């Protein structure tokens with residue numbers, strides 16, 4: 033990946049927004065596609081979605097893996113790089129099993145890295 037020195041995120045700005053150059057494509061619950069290109073390493077998909085007003089991403093628990101209001105479907109071809117949920121996340125996804133799929137993850141538990149540059153995700157509908 034082409035990276036320009038001085039532009040990429042470092043440990044001091046992981047919490048900030050608009051300071052990185054990683055890309056994420058998020059399709060929200062209204063079907064709108066958000067091409068987000070200023071993502072810093074370390075930001076979670078939930079934080080990114082909230083910061084960009086992506087419909088359907090709420091993050092009610094603040095990223096504590098306790099609400100599932102950041103539920104996303106990982107785009108085809110990205111599952112292996114993203115990895116599998118741990119036991120706690122899996123249990124939370126089980127609470128929304130009516131809308132959970134094999135490629136479900138909680139957005140707050142997936143943090144951006146150069147390996148995930150260009151990832152696409154779709155926001156899951158709210159559980160019944």
Ligand code: FES
Nearest residue numbers: 091095099100140
């Ligand atoms: S923000 Fe609550 S589980 Fe992700």
